[in-house]
Amino acid sequence: MIRLFRVFIPAGTLALLISEILLVTGSFVLACYLILQSDPSDYLLYDGGIKSIGLVVFSILIGLYLHDLYTDINLKSSVILLQQLCLVMGIAFLMQGMVSYVDRDLRIPLRVMATGSFLAMSSIFVWRHIFTHYVVQIVGRERLLMVGNSPVLVSIAEHIATHPEKGIAVVGYVGDFPEQESSHPGGKVLGPVSSLRDIVTATRPSHIVVGMYERRNCMPVNELLELRFAGNIIEEAASAYERVCGRVCVQELRPSQLIYSGELGPRRQTLLLQNLSNFVVAGIGTIVASPVMLLVALAVKITSPGPILYRQVRVGLDGTSFTVFKFRSMRADAEAKTGAVWASKDDPRITAVGRITRKLRLDELPQMFNVLRGDMSIVGPRPERPEFVKTLSSRIPYYRQRHCVRPGITGWAQINYKYSENLEDTIEKLEYDLFYIKNMSFSLDLYIIFHTVKTMLLSRGAQ
Numbered sequence: 001m002i003r004l005f006r007v008f009i010p011a012g013t014l015a016l017l018i019s020e021i022l023l024v025t026g027s028f029v030l031a032c033y034l035i036l037q038s039d040p041s042d043y044l045l046y047d048g049g050i051k052s053i054g055l056v057v058f059s060i061l062i063g064l065y066l067h068d069l070y071t072d073i074n075l076k077s078s079v080i081l082l083q084q085l086c087l088v089m090g091i092a093f094l095m096q097g098m099v100s101y102v103d104r105d106l107r108i109p110l111r112v113m114a115t116g117s118f119l120a121m122s123s124i125f126v127w128r129h130i131f132t133h134y135v136v137q138i139v140g141r142e143r144l145l146m147v148g149n150s151p152v153l154v155s156i157a158e159h160i161a162t163h164p165e166k167g168i169a170v171v172g173y174v175g176d177f178p179e180q181e182s183s184h185p186g187g188k189v190l191g192p193v194s195s196l197r198d199i200v201t202a203t204r205p206s207h208i209v210v211g212m213y214e215r216r217n218c219m220p221v222n223e224l225l226e227l228r229f230a231g232n233i234i235e236e237a238a239s240a241y242e243r244v245c246g247r248v249c250v251q252e253l254r255p256s257q258l259i260y261s262g263e264l265g266p267r268r269q270t271l272l273l274q275n276l277s278n279f280v281v282a283g284i285g286t287i288v289a290s291p292v293m294l295l296v297a298l299a300v301k302i303t304s305p306g307p308i309l310y311r312q313v314r315v316g317l318d319g320t321s322f323t324v325f326k327f328r329s330m331r332a333d334a335e336a337k338t339g340a341v342w343a344s345k346d347d348p349r350i351t352a353v354g355r356i357t358r359k360l361r362l363d364e365l366p367q368m369f370n371v372l373r374g375d376m377s378i379v380g381p382r383p384e385r386p387e388f389v390k391t392l393s394s395r396i397p398y399y400r401q402r403h404c405v406r407p408g409i410t411g412w413a414q415i416n417y418k419y420s421e422n423l424e425d426t427i428e429k430l431e432y433d434l435f436y437i438k439n440m441s442f443s444l445d446l447y448i449i450f451h452t453v454k455t456m457l458l459s460r461g462a463q
Helices: 011-035 040-046 049-066 078-102 110-133 151-162 193-203 221-229 237-245 255-259 268-303 352-359 367-373 386-395 399-404 412-416 423-438 442-457
Strands: 002-004 007-009 142-147 168-174 187-191 207-210 234-236 309-315 321-327 377-379 408-410
Touching: 002 011, 007 011, 011 040, 011 049, 011 110, 040 049, 049 078, 049 110, 049 442, 078 110, 142 151, 142 193, 151 168, 151 237, 168 193, 187 193, 193 221, 207 221, 207 237, 221 234, 234 237, 268 321, 268 352, 268 367, 268 377, 268 442, 309 386, 321 367, 367 408, 377 442, 386 399, 386 423, 399 423, 408 442, 412 423, 412 442
Parallel strands: 142 168, 142 207, 168 187, 207 234, 377 408
Antiparallel strands: 002 007, 309 321
């Protein structure tokens, strides 16, 4: 896995992206040489052809991304892939139509566009088959050897099993397990700790992940030291968990890891840049979204009795309370009988208009004013209600640490996980929040905003 934007990205995904940029670009350049009667070099070099092709390539890559073709790179159905590629090319043609209204010189000639799209679609279709069956087995394939009996190792293996697109496989486990525990998720027990060197020689893993549940008198320090000097990569279970799962392992987290961490945010310069970008983005966003907010406000007012805006007290930076603004999506008396409760899937308290605004995330738009007031950030952990914070802080370690940064309209947990419906969900979302705080940066914020736009366009994750 390769680290970009403070996020670990599978090497196979990055290799696929780069290869398809070259394929699509080459397809349109070839189309120019096949179709244009004049010298194609003049068009490409002097008439803005390269710039026009660049816009088309960008629109095709956006289409592939929106269809999750870089999220799950494993080919499951040729028919579905062909349908998706046809839709992607449709997006590219639509973008060409929009470009022509802005600057007709940026539009590619229609015959070149048609030929290039056909060549690009065909090449991607063939390349995806080759990549899935052959290339992905070689490029960036990680093989993990689990050493020890920590439950965190099992959690890592379970995550790998449900995310094959990461290109990671578990070789097996090494440890002094009871006889009845001959296998674990992702692999079987290969032998005791005393045979570690022989097992490493036989399996040749790319990473050795060490997770000892009881550290005293059982950590094979000398063997691990020799293996490390022999060129093997050795990771602690907590570090591997963070790299593979994209979140901090609360189960293995120790205060010393946070106190002495050289990466732990937030840094002063990062906060300064975030505050500046918050003001700019929220200001522009409020102006651009004002017509939409007006329409939503009218729809809420007409379709259900009660106020247009929903005001609720939330816990923000340093545990201080503030009032968050949202378009009301539930009945005005939604919590009159139940009190403060988490929203659930297909919640009956949600109105007809509220179901639409939640699905499109339009109910969150008034929080732009919270950002302008300094209560919230564009990106950060979602703010929780004081009633829940009091309970969760007493039951979940490190929960209060999420309040060291401003809460956000969107966040790392929001693009990676569902709504919290119980304590287990909240713990997992806390792990994502701690990962964000630890790796907080302007580039990570841009990465989260980019994925949030996709979530909004595809109406995912709302309830």
